[in-house]
Amino acid sequence: MSSLNITVIGGGAAGFFGAITAAETFPEATVTILEKNRTVLNKVRISGGGRCNVTHACFDNRHLVKHYPRGERWLRPLLNQFDAAATVRWFESKGVPLKTEADGRMFPTTNSSETIIDCLLDTARRLGIQVRTSCGVTSLHHNGSQWELRLTGDETLLTDRVLVATGGYPQLPSYGWLPDQSEPLQSPVPSLFTLNVPDSPLLSLAGVSVPQARVQVAGTKQQQQGPLLITHWGFSGPAVLKLSAWAARDLAAVDYRFTLRVHWVPALNEAQVRDELQAFRQQNGKKQVSSQNPFGLPNRLWQALVAEAGIPETQRWADLPAKQQNRLTEQLTNGTFNVVGKSTFKDEFVTCGGIALGSLNPDTLESRQHKGLFFAGEVLDVDGITGGFNFQNAWTTGYIAGKNLGR
Template sequence: MSLDIAVIGGGAAGFFGAITAAETFPDANVVVLEKNRTVLNKVRISGGGRCNVTHACFDNRLLVKHYPRGERWLRPLLNQFDAAATVRWFESRGVPLKTEADGRMFPTTNSSETIIDCLMRTAHRLHIDIRTSCGVAQLLPEGQRYRLRLSNGDTLYADRVLVATGGYPQLHSYQWLPEQSESLIDPVPSLFTFNVPDSPLLPLAGVAVPDARVQIAGTKQEQRGPLLLTHWGFSGPAVLKLSAWAARDLANVNYQFTLRIHWVPTYNENQVRDTLQAFRQQHAKKQVSSQAAFGLPARLWKALASLSDIPESQRWADLPAKNVNRLIERITNSTFTVTGKSTFKEEFVTCGGIALGSLNPQTLESRRHKGLFFAGEVLDVDGITGGFNFQNAWTTGYLAGKHIGL
């Protein structure tokens, strides 16, 4: 008897799972069911249309540190299919990858279509049936098989099912799945930017600081990295990392909190004071607002001086001590009232989903429903930006595909 395998979701994890299943179990009939009109949509738009395939971190002990949720669970899975395996997999299929300065890896063509073409070509070679505009409204166990009621009213049956639908924004969106018995973790957003509508820095949209420390006031949650000023507030790697690690904390306060920014985190407060004193002596006759210190962008420095009540005409030699203190406070501890969030480009990620404890950690099969597997972002695993979420998709898709026919 042939084995019928249904993969729900035509994204990165779904395709990788389907391809691995078809290669591992060549006699199986594999079908991919995608609710949208096109497949691999997130692959297409990620990385500005270049597709950040993975990250050049080949020590799995370090790689898992980039996952706010799922670190310990993902570690043994990476030992079976990690970033190095991802690079080999694509290169063996004619898609070499390149590494950029920040560690992100892209196809050398700089086009996500190269990745899509590779996955589609491989799927077609393996005779995988790809059906678009084909959502699944309900998944029900029936004896040793599964009945899939499609959104168009049709019904399919499968011996094995891999769910790789990506994350859902709300808990009720998972109701089409079989009862999981306490296996769902309430989903909340991750990887988002901060809205600060009353920020005095909004006119500086587009200004970037290469290294800043951002912290949620009253907590230990903080991150460092490049920071981008936007017309709605703050973005950039530092903010995105903070939003990921603090995803649940921020959801709990409805994204209303105080953000603290240290603009030059390589300096402590005393070092900032000493540097300004030396700067004052060196530029005594020059205007404070026109002489940016610490390598900060000129427009940002001018704004920080203004917020410290320093007039544009004020010279360093005549700067009162109280204004120096205010400037130090602005440099090391600027505070802003965040009142909401915005999705980062199209790279929205969900924190939460299928509880990892509800799965067999070696196979990704449901402990409660034999023959039902999960992979990708639908799991309670999420990484920061930089190719880590795609690596989770490749790894979990591969593991599920390897075991789904057993």
């Protein structure tokens, strides 16, 4: 009896994890990874500034799934099989301990993504997994009992089982080589991006950040809070990235042109900010408004907000007209910025959309319509916010598909 042939399309995190799990679970199977690029694990290499944000130290799965704008309910039972704690144990069992940073992100203790890449490559090599690079797949068809893959260079490959782990595609036609599923594809749009604000009066403050700010898409309920970074082109930082993920479809629908509202001191409401300014004014009457502020904001940012409120640099608190004080309150609590477009966050391009979750068996990740065809990773309509959650989706879904590929 010939051994089972398993082919994994995509040499990223989900593809490698699925291949390794399949090879460990079904040692008699022949497992091959096909990667269209010249190198594998490219996203792993650049993640976390080259350190690889492997997962997040969130070990309560009910809380963990709250970090996925799409796929939360679907992912919840899958995490019972392989969650963040299992990820930590898996890498430690391979000699790669992880460490937790203050914000919950987990990295290898070496601070190098190459450690994760070496671990996955060495494990695949030890298990006899064949890795073929510069090997894209142009079509995928079921012919009787096997799957027929047409490769770049007109080569044809026959295999028993297929795991598609190609990552997300930016446009719908890119999925055209896949057989149709029982549910239509969820149209892909970008997630995790920064905001371009070309006429922002704050562009000269690039590099200045605040530990907490609230950002909101004007006219909607879409808002997020967290660290905010001023950039040469607009805004970035966790608050903006979270907003871009949760509002991904809404922002695509308006072609990334909208009004962003920023509350620079979200611990206080407008009335409290007004009271704080009044109290500060009474105690610091002789001082210039631009020289110091009661909210602990970076000095350069405070000075810019004061200027935006139309307050001269030499203006003293005691002589500040009520109208200008009201304008300053408005700048602090409800600053408005015209967003015109977006930028990819570093190189960590993430898509919302992809294979509809309802088209898969939720226990095995096998296609309901095509036996022997499985999916894992970002090609699915699952995406997380920044912080290790997208990798956790890759490890979890890769593991579960891998466990079932040989059944």
